[in-house]
Amino acid sequence: MSARDVRTREEAMMPNLAEVAQRAKVSTATASLVLSGKDVGRVSRATAKRVLRAATEIGYVRNALAAGMRSGRTSCLGVVAEGVLSTPYAVDMIKAVLTAAAEHGWSVILNDTGDEGQRAHEAVQEMLSRQVDHVIQAAMYHRRVDVPSDLPDVVVLNGFADRPGVPCVVPDETRAAFEATEHLIALGHTRIAHITDTSGVVAVGLRLRGYRDALEAHAIAYDERRVIRGGDAPEQADASARRLLALRPRPTAVFCFNDGMAAGVYRQAYRAGLRIPEDLSVVGFDDLTLISTNLDPGLTTMRLPHYEMADWLTRAVINDGPGGLHSGITRMPCRMVHRGSTAPPLTA
């Protein structure tokens, strides 16, 4: 074959290592050593300088494909996201992965398999084919994740694996719900309702647990009638909110499973002529700023640690590899963002 058979680097004016070596009058071995920073104590400073200058002069860019094939390491991270980009909730995770990876000089191959998670197998094959060093499997919300068995170096972000031995990181839902509820208790509330979801997502149980634990810790009786279950969409959030406001005696505070449900409470409270926070304190969950900052007053809510989880996991994987990680579930704390939707009860 000739140089014309394929779209060569030469055609695209991409010089290769041999040309750098030739120009610097050294072997490709020496040039490689210098250009990959492995030259200390092995190549004289003068030679190294010559190589670097030559590389700069002809605009050398190393072919990562060739390097990866020879060395067996690609400095490439595969991210198999399951619908992460379909939600505004979790995009921060991708952002964190990209940022942390870039800081380490790593690249990221991203594949979002969509809400169904159907294309997951294909995505994994693709990652293997591209020889990524590690795979991060990211879930759009805290849930159980099916981890392909043919994937050795895998970790799970925002979910837990269906098999043991896989490092996972999730938000500490129960603790967050405990703190949110305790915040309301500290303000003097005792009739605290909880609006939650009808779906079976794990966070529902974990946050309910935190809510109950907080009540119990402060000797407030748990009243099942104050736990309202409804859907996620705006109309369903409205329905839940109406049921909340119909409770007698009316709760003076509500802890909502997410910000969308809190938005429903705002809409119905205004329609009923109630003031927030004077007549009703509201705490949300997620901190979708598009919702929380556009409500009036701004919504006090628990921020999910999407960025922190992804940042931590990415750095850990790059620095230690999945093997260096605790092979189990790591829980990360959520932080409460105070904006003005809570106050002491008027009756206090």
Place this chain on the structure above:
Amino acid sequence: MSARDVRTREEAMMPNLAEVAQRAKVSTATASLVLSGKDVGRVSRATAKRVLRAATEIGYVRNALAAGMRSGRTSCLGVVAEGVLSTPYAVDMIKAVLTAAAEHGWSVILNDTGDEGQRAHEAVQEMLSRQVDHVIQAAMYHRRVDVPSDLPDVVVLNGFADRPGVPCVVPDETRAAFEATEHLIALGHTRIAHITDTSGVVAVGLRLRGYRDALEAHAIAYDERRVIRGGDAPEQADASARRLLALRPRPTAVFCFNDGMAAGVYRQAYRAGLRIPEDLSVVGFDDLTLISTNLDPGLTTMRLPHYEMADWLTRAVINDGPGGLHSGITRMPCRMVHRGSTAPPLTA
């Protein structure tokens, strides 16, 4: 060197083409032909079957690095995003790129250089090093994009290049603003205000143009006092909205530069005791559903064609290459989403 020097496919139990060929009792040339689908009329059906069976039996996954190096094509798309993941506005573009690429069997290397766009050069070097076939440069909002000169096969998504010869795609802002305004005119409004941005982003001028054109097309006098300029944050949106409501005679409708500003109008209208849409019709822009569906009533707004732009561009690049594209600006239409925040004026 020996097989133990590097982390080989053997260690990871990754069979290579030679093993497939050996098992199928053919040469690697024949195996390669079959496994890359180039065997029609070149390899007998029986031989092809043997190869495919052998590959399946030993769980062969082709090494895309080696294939890419030899063939000069990687079926890999580089996406240099400039803060796209930092905004809820434009994530749909990434989603569309990933989906379209996956459908063609392409992988995507994603790099978000953050809001500043500082790391753009590094990102480009990275892409070149990884030998991506094409690069898509994506902007977080419609704006001028500095396209690195050392990047031959590049196209711009949601922006326009600073140099000629680069295919670009952007939303048709002027037409969208024209249609939004015309919708209000068709309902019978004549006192139509426009709340816009103080920043110098290009969309400000383009949408103002569409607003003015629509008024002119329907012989409604343009009144500069009805164009209110303010910032983007909730408090600034509130300030703009207050100025709107202080106008005398009060406009019966308002076309907002974005949904966040429309949310400010809702807040202030409610505080002033005005009903939407009876007393004031509101049209937004962007269709951030977290805002538009959580307002009461739901916000009628122009949806930006982020998904469509990215989908179209990705398919075009993969199928034709950047060279096959119109080397200039392509404008894509926005679609109006009707939700109930507009109605005929009461005085009509």
Place this chain on the structure above:
DNA sequence: CTGAAAGCGCTTACAG
């Protein structure tokens, strides 16, 4: 401190 040479796993003209 430096270089010659092997080899990563594939694809591709080319010869038969």
Place this chain on the structure above:
DNA sequence: CTGAAAGCGCTTACAG
């Protein structure tokens, strides 16, 4: 219809 062999651009023991 099939195979032998070259070569993509690197990195890495190894020899000197």
